[in-house]
Amino acid sequence: MALTVVGASHHTAPLDVRERFAHDIRGALDAAAALVRAGAREAVLLSTCNRTEFYLVDEEGTRAADALAVLSTRLGADASSYTYVRRGQEAAAHLFRVAAGMDSMVLGEAQIHGQVRDAWEHGRAHAGPVLNRLFQSALLVAGRVRSETALGRGAASVSSAAVQLAKQIFGSLVGRRAMVLGAGEMAELALESLASEGVRASIVANRSLERAQALASRFGAVAVHWDECWSSLPLVDVLLCSTSAPHPVVGVPQLALAARGGRPLCVLDVALPRDVDPAVRELEAVYLYDLDDLQAVVGASLEARRAELPSAEQLIGGEVRRYWDWLAGLAAVPVLTEVRAEAERLRQREVAEALRRLGPATAEQRAAVEQLSRALMNKFLHAPSVRLRAAAAEGRGLAMAEAARYLFALDREAAPDDGAGARAPEHVPVPTHASGLAHDEEHE
Amino acid sequence: MVHVAHALAVLCYAGAAALAAAPFARPMAAPLRGVLALLAGGVGAHVAALGAVGLSQGQVPLTGLGPALSFAGMVLALNLLVVEAAAREVTMTLAAAPLAALCTAAALAIGFRPVLTAQGARAVWLDSHIALSFLGIGALATAAAAGAMYLVERRELKARRFGAILRFFPPLETLDRVNHVAAVTGWLVLTLGVVLAVTYSAEYEAVEAHKLVWALAAWLGASALAIGRLLGWWRARRAALLSGMTFVAVVVLYVALRVVAAERGQFL
Numbered sequence: 001m002a003l004t005v006v007g008a009s010h011h012t013a014p015l016d017v018r019e020r021f022a023h024d025i026r027g028a029l030d031a032a033a034a035l036v037r038a039g040a041r042e043a044v045l046l047s048t049c050n051r052t053e054f055y056l057v058d059e060e061g062t063r064a065a066d067a068l069a070v071l072s073t074r075l076g077a078d079a080s081s082y083t084y085v086r087r088g089q090e091a092a093a094h095l096f097r098v099a100a101g102m103d104s105m106v107l108g109e110a111q112i113h114g115q116v117r118d119a120w121e122h123g124r125a126h127a128g129p130v131l132n133r134l135f136q137s138a139l140l141v142a143g144r145v146r147s148e149t150a151l152g153r154g155a156a157s158v159s160s161a162a163v164q165l166a167k168q169i170f171g172s173l174v175g176r177r178a179m180v181l182g183a184g185e186m187a188e189l190a191l192e193s194l195a196s197e198g199v200r201a202s203i204v205a206n207r208s209l210e211r212a213q214a215l216a217s218r219f220g221a222v223a224v225h226w227d228e229c230w231s232s233l234p235l236v237d238v239l240l241c242s243t244s245a246p247h248p249v250v251g252v253p254q255l256a257l258a259a260r261g262g263r264p265l266c267v268l269d270v271a272l273p274r275d276v277d278p279a280v281r282e283l284e285a286v287y288l289y290d291l292d293d294l295q296a297v298v299g300a301s302l303e304a305r306r307a308e309l310p311s312a313e314q315l316i317g318g319e320v321r322r323y324w325d326w327l328a329g330l331a332a333v334p335v336l337t338e339v340r341a342e343a344e345r346l347r348q349r350e351v352a353e354a355l356r357r358l359g360p361a362t363a364e365q366r367a368a369v370e371q372l373s374r375a376l377m378n379k380f381l382h383a384p385s386v387r388l389r390a391a392a393a394e395g396r397g398l399a400m401a402e403a404a405r406y407l408f409a410l411d412r413e414a415a416p417d418d419g420a421g422a423r424a425p426e427h428v429p430v431p432t433h434a435s436g437l438a439h440d441e442e443h444e
Numbered sequence: 445m446v447h448v449a450h451a452l453a454v455l456c457y458a459g460a461a462a463l464a465a466a467p468f469a470r471p472m473a474a475p476l477r478g479v480l481a482l483l484a485g486g487v488g489a490h491v492a493a494l495g496a497v498g499l500s501q502g503q504v505p506l507t508g509l510g511p512a513l514s515f516a517g518m519v520l521a522l523n524l525l526v527v528e529a530a531a532r533e534v535t536m537t538l539a540a541a542p543l544a545a546l547c548t549a550a551a552l553a554i555g556f557r558p559v560l561t562a563q564g565a566r567a568v569w570l571d572s573h574i575a576l577s578f579l580g581i582g583a584l585a586t587a588a589a590a591g592a593m594y595l596v597e598r599r600e601l602k603a604r605r606f607g608a609i610l611r612f613f614p615p616l617e618t619l620d621r622v623n624h625v626a627a628v629t630g631w632l633v634l635t636l637g638v639v640l641a642v643t644y645s646a647e648y649e650a651v652e653a654h655k656l657v658w659a660l661a662a663w664l665g666a667s668a669l670a671i672g673r674l675l676g677w678w679r680a681r682r683a684a685l686l687s688g689m690t691f692v693a694v695v696v697l698y699v700a701l702r703v704v705a706a707e708r709g710q711f712l
Contacts, residue, residue, distance in 0.1 A: 167615060168597075168601065168613075168616070169615060169616050170616075170617050171617050171618045262678075262680050262682075284681065285680060287602065296604070297606045300606040300607065300610075304611065
């Protein structure tokens with residue numbers, strides 16, 4: 001049983017390639033079904049705008065080629081140069097990092113958590129115990145990373161930086177009022193972020209009243225002509241500027257005249273060139289931030305997030321160990337079955353040989369020989385079986401399973417002189433991946 | 445027991461301040477639970493210590509410089525614990541916990557010898573006055589701490605420096621609100637304490653000029669701050685500056701009066 005991830009992400013593939021790899025929900029389900037039909041035990045496809053990854057469980061770890069073939073078919077060329085393959089614990093750790101946003105384009109972003117959950121929930125038809133547990137663990141550890149580290153804290157985009165600065169001044173933004181100057185795309189994005197925090201867009205002012213009305217109607221605001229907006233300035237808490245004017249349109253006179261009783265005014269200038277005269281910073285309760293400032297907030301947040309990576313990696317490492325211990329317990333079950341099957345095969349062969357040598361025997365004598373052999377086999381296997389189960393429960397199942405495979409000659413390649421004759425290995429044994437010997441192939 | 449418990453309280457307050465400062469040294473989540481646990485532990489040890497002092501002296505440990513400082517430290521730490529638990533913040537601890545530790549450590553160094561041994565109703569009257577006055581001054585200290593933090597954060601926001609202070613300080617308006625509530629509450633409580641003091645002095649003819657000067661000055665400062673806030677004369681930066689100046693003036697005046705006018709051990 002081998003766990004493998006085959007995929008491409010923003011680290012390895014450009015956007016036009018990622019676009020071709022991307023699957024919708026139906027396509028992801030079909031692709032997973034095809035891989036299961038081809039021989040994989042379990043398959044789940046995670047497809048977002050930044051990554052397409054097949055999570056596979058099969059007997060030998062050879063189904064990675066099938067997944068690669070799916071990607072190559074979509075690309076119309078060999079996809080191996082854009083993809084990576086991770087196996088065993090590295091595959092588990094990879095999904096855990098992905099779910100926690102540690103592998104995302106914007107470090108620590110939260111959206112991927114929901115995307116991983118959706119991929120698993122939509123793909124459960126082709127997921128079994130190994131992948132179900134893997135995705136559950138991934139979502140769990142991602143939640144822990146978000147709550148126990150500061151990896152998801154702070155602003156990671158210009159619009160969220162605008163929200164963060166406004167919140168640093170006002171605290172909760174629920175019920176705060178905003179005035180928007182200009183009706184550009186940046187203003188709309190920033191206003192969306194502010195509105196999601198409870199800010200009410202009261203007034204949209206623009207030289208073109210039509211565009212102002214279009215934006216105002218989206219946010220339940222009043223559209224006014226540019227010249228009429230200044231009288232409303234004392235009523236608002238946030239002033240969002242995004243006009244296409246070639247020179248500053250908001251200066252000290254407009255803001256100084258607004259009698260605000262000392263209440264703070266957060267001015268967010270997201271226009272290029274800037275709309276607001278930097279001299280307004282000298283006004284007592286005016287906090288002015290332009291695009292450079294917002295970028296600086298983002299930079300500081302991302303730096304703080306990067307500093308959290310070691311703590312997050314510690315959590316990931318612990319969860320990978322726990323998952324792998326569980327998987328080891330699962331791996332012990334087929335080994336036990338194989339050991340008993342092999343012992344039974346030998347017992348039957350030896351009983352038949354003994355009865356042949358004995359010559360004619362009564363039914364009672366035959367039954368006695370059968371019972372003796374069966375009792376001996378059970379007694380010999382009892383202690384190893386109990387110990388292997390106990391070791392699996394303690395998280396040492398993989399090492400013990402490996403030892404059992406070797407001692408009982410289940411892995412014929414590992415015991416060439418056991419007299420049973422060489423036999424080609426039927427599968428890659430789990431311990432090969434589990435003991436840290438996993439291959440990590442990057443095709444970049 | 446008294447000294448060990450006081451020392452434990454000092455360690456807890458200092459530890460809480462150090463823990464609250466940790467996010468400024470390296471990026472990490474605000475250690476709210478740890479800070480609250482240390483503050484609660486410190487307040488617990490402090491209450492036990494003051495209880496032991498009270499039991500050994502047979503009176504509430506409010507009179508005498510040592511007991512008074514210790515009580516002030518405990519009130520400040522208790523205020524802080526309540527504010528931080530309510531606001532789910534740790535940054536106030538940065539300013540106020542060292543002050544509580546300093547008061548307590550000074551009390552420990554001075555000793556816990558009581559001064560007055562009033563009995564019966566007179567003792568209750570006197571103790572109520574002292575306790576209310578401490579609560580009022582404690583609230584004034586809280587307003588000053590919030591004001592100081594407001595000024596630091598405002599400077600950072602104005603200068604567009606987006607470092608640890610931006611990440612871990614409460615919003616400006618929250619600090620302004622804490623300043624407002626603490627200033628008004630402190631003024632009301634201090635007013636009640638002063639009324640009790642005036643009536644006590646009239647009843648028992650126990651007027652001391654230096655105490656009168658300090659009480660009036662502290663009350664006038666607190667009144668100016670609170671009334672100005674209530675009437676909207678000052679808010680934000682002005683209120684922060686004024687609360688800090690008022691608190692510093694009250695402390696400086698107290699020290700000056702102790703030095704020039706008060707007989708050691710007779711004033712607080």
